Amino acid sequence: MEFSVLVVDDEKNIREGLGKALELDGYTILLAADGKKALEIINTTDVDLVIADLKMPGLSGQELLKQVSSAYPTVPVIILTGHGTIETAVEAMRDGAFDFLTKPVNLDRLSLLVKRALSNRKLVLEHRALKEEVAKIEQKQKFANIIGKSPQMKKVLEVIEQVAPTRASVLITGESGVGKELVADAIHNLSDRKERPFIKVHCAALTETLLESELFGHEKGSFTGAVATKRGRFELANSGSIFLDEIGEVNQAVQIKILRVLQEKKFERVGGEETLEVDVRIVSATNRDLKKDIQEGRFREDLFYRLNVVNVNVPPLRERKEDIALLAAAFLKEFSEENGKEIVGIDPKAKTALYNYSWPGNIRELRNCIESAVVLAKGNVITPMDLPPSVANESEGDYIKISVGITLAEAEKEIIRGTLNYAKGNKSKAAEVLGIGRKTLHRKIQEYNLVEE
Ligand SMILES: Nc1ncnc2c1ncn2[C@@H]1O[C@H](COP(=O)(O)OP(=O)(O)OP(=O)(O)O)[C@@H](O)[C@H]1O
Ligand SMILES: [Mg+2]
Structure with a gap:
C-alpha cells in the first residue's frame, strides 16, 4: 500500500525539508502553503496523512484539523507547533490530532510518528473493509447470521439453501461451538414452514423420563406429578419443524418413539392410549460420533439413517482460518455497539494471535474472546494484552512475525x-x-x- 502524505506549512523551507525527508521513507509527498490550499488537495486527492503547522495565515492549522477530522475521520493529522505553544497542542489533541511535534522537528521522531499514524490508518481501513464485507454477507442472507467466506462455509450454506425447502430430515454434525444451532435456524427460516412453529429441544438437558414426556406429552396421572394432561413438543411443532439438539444423548426408549414419528408420523403421549399424528420436519444435531455409538450399541442404526437423510457437517474454525478475521470483525462491531465503545480495529499482533490460536471452543470461544477484549480494551484498538492469555500466548512461542517494511x-x-x-x-x-x-x-x-x- 503506497501512502501519500500532505505537508502543510507556510514556511517554504520547513515544508520542503520535511517533504524531502519523508520522501526518503517511500511516501508520496504533497505540499501546501496554507490551510485553504491543503483542503483543496484533500478534497480532490487521496491523502492518507496530514502534517500541519498550527500557525498559518488564512486558514490556520487548528481550523484545518477540525475540518479534516470531521470530513475525513480516518485521516490522521499530526500537528507541528513552535516552542511554548504546548497548550495549543493539547487543544489540538482534543480536537482529534493523532499527535504533535514541536519545532524544530526531529526527523527521526517525525519518521517514526508518521509510520505509526499510517499503520494505524491501515488498520482502520482494513477493519472498515471487513465490516463492509460483513454487512454485505448479512444482507445477502437475511435468513441467518451465518458469517463466513471460506470455501467450507460456502459449501455449508449451499447445502442449507438446497435442503431447506424440502421436508428431508437433516442431521447437523460438528464440534461444540461451530454454529450447529445457527444452521438449524437457517434451515427452518428458509423453508416454507418458516411461518409455522419451530420448537427446539435440548435433549441432554433433561432426564430420561422427563425427556420422553417433554417430547411426546403425557396424560393426567401417568406419573407422580403429572397433575394435568400436557402436550409434547412434537404436538407443538405440528406443521412446523422440531430441532433435536444433542440427539446422541437420547435413550433407547425415546429413540424408538422418535423413529416411529419419522416412519409413520405417529406416537402416543406418555400414559396415553390415543395415537396422535403429526407433520413435523426433524432437524437434529450432535457433536458425538454417532457411527461409533451405533457400533457400540448406544444408538439405533435405523434411526440414524432416518435422521441423517441429509448431513450438514460444520467444520471446526481451525480448518477455516480465513473466517477468523471476518467473524472477529462482526463480533467487534456487535460488542462495541453493545458496550458503547468505539473500537476501530484489531492491531496486527492481536490479529496474528487470533489467527494462530487453535480455537478448541470454535466460534463460541472466539465470540467470548472478542466480547471480553472489547470490555477490557483501554484504547480504541484491540491489542494482545486485551486477549485471554491462552490466545495471546499461543502465537508467541513458535512464531515470529516479520513483515516487509521493517528494518x-x-x-x-x-x-x-x-x-x-x-x-x-x-x-x-x-x-x-x-x-x-x-x-x-x-x-x-x-x-x-x-x-x-
Ligand atoms: N458462522 C457464524 N457466524 C456468526 N456467528 C456464529 C457462527 N457460527 C456460530 N456463531 C455463534 O457462535 C455461538 C455458538 O454457536 P451455536 O450455539 O450454534 O454452536 P453449536 O454448534 O450449536 O454448539 P454446541 O455443540 O456447543 O451446542 C453462537 O453465539 C452463534 O451465534
Ligand atoms: Mg448447540
Missing part, C-alpha cells in the same frame, strides 16, 4: 525476542538456538532494550 535491526530484535520467549527466558538456550555466544546475546538484549517480558 533489519527490527527484524533481528523480533527474532531475538521470539527465541527468548521460545526458550522461556533461558538465555543460554536462546543463544544456542540463535547460534551466537551468550555475551553477544546479552549485548543485543541491552541494545534492543529487550527486558524480560
Whole structure:
C-alpha cells in the first residue's frame, strides 16, 4: 500500500525539508502553503496523512484539523507547533490530532510518528473493509447470521439453501461451538414452514423420563406429578419443524418413539392410549460420533439413517482460518455497539494471535474472546494484552512475525525476542538456538532494550 502524505506549512523551507525527508521513507509527498490550499488537495486527492503547522495565515492549522477530522475521520493529522505553544497542542489533541511535534522537528521522531499514524490508518481501513464485507454477507442472507467466506462455509450454506425447502430430515454434525444451532435456524427460516412453529429441544438437558414426556406429552396421572394432561413438543411443532439438539444423548426408549414419528408420523403421549399424528420436519444435531455409538450399541442404526437423510457437517474454525478475521470483525462491531465503545480495529499482533490460536471452543470461544477484549480494551484498538492469555500466548512461542517494511535491526530484535520467549527466558538456550555466544546475546538484549517480558 503506497501512502501519500500532505505537508502543510507556510514556511517554504520547513515544508520542503520535511517533504524531502519523508520522501526518503517511500511516501508520496504533497505540499501546501496554507490551510485553504491543503483542503483543496484533500478534497480532490487521496491523502492518507496530514502534517500541519498550527500557525498559518488564512486558514490556520487548528481550523484545518477540525475540518479534516470531521470530513475525513480516518485521516490522521499530526500537528507541528513552535516552542511554548504546548497548550495549543493539547487543544489540538482534543480536537482529534493523532499527535504533535514541536519545532524544530526531529526527523527521526517525525519518521517514526508518521509510520505509526499510517499503520494505524491501515488498520482502520482494513477493519472498515471487513465490516463492509460483513454487512454485505448479512444482507445477502437475511435468513441467518451465518458469517463466513471460506470455501467450507460456502459449501455449508449451499447445502442449507438446497435442503431447506424440502421436508428431508437433516442431521447437523460438528464440534461444540461451530454454529450447529445457527444452521438449524437457517434451515427452518428458509423453508416454507418458516411461518409455522419451530420448537427446539435440548435433549441432554433433561432426564430420561422427563425427556420422553417433554417430547411426546403425557396424560393426567401417568406419573407422580403429572397433575394435568400436557402436550409434547412434537404436538407443538405440528406443521412446523422440531430441532433435536444433542440427539446422541437420547435413550433407547425415546429413540424408538422418535423413529416411529419419522416412519409413520405417529406416537402416543406418555400414559396415553390415543395415537396422535403429526407433520413435523426433524432437524437434529450432535457433536458425538454417532457411527461409533451405533457400533457400540448406544444408538439405533435405523434411526440414524432416518435422521441423517441429509448431513450438514460444520467444520471446526481451525480448518477455516480465513473466517477468523471476518467473524472477529462482526463480533467487534456487535460488542462495541453493545458496550458503547468505539473500537476501530484489531492491531496486527492481536490479529496474528487470533489467527494462530487453535480455537478448541470454535466460534463460541472466539465470540467470548472478542466480547471480553472489547470490555477490557483501554484504547480504541484491540491489542494482545486485551486477549485471554491462552490466545495471546499461543502465537508467541513458535512464531515470529516479520513483515516487509521493517528494518533489519527490527527484524533481528523480533527474532531475538521470539527465541527468548521460545526458550522461556533461558538465555543460554536462546543463544544456542540463535547460534551466537551468550555475551553477544546479552549485548543485543541491552541494545534492543529487550527486558524480560
Ligand atoms: N458462522 C457464524 N457466524 C456468526 N456467528 C456464529 C457462527 N457460527 C456460530 N456463531 C455463534 O457462535 C455461538 C455458538 O454457536 P451455536 O450455539 O450454534 O454452536 P453449536 O454448534 O450449536 O454448539 P454446541 O455443540 O456447543 O451446542 C453462537 O453465539 C452463534 O451465534
Ligand atoms: Mg448447540
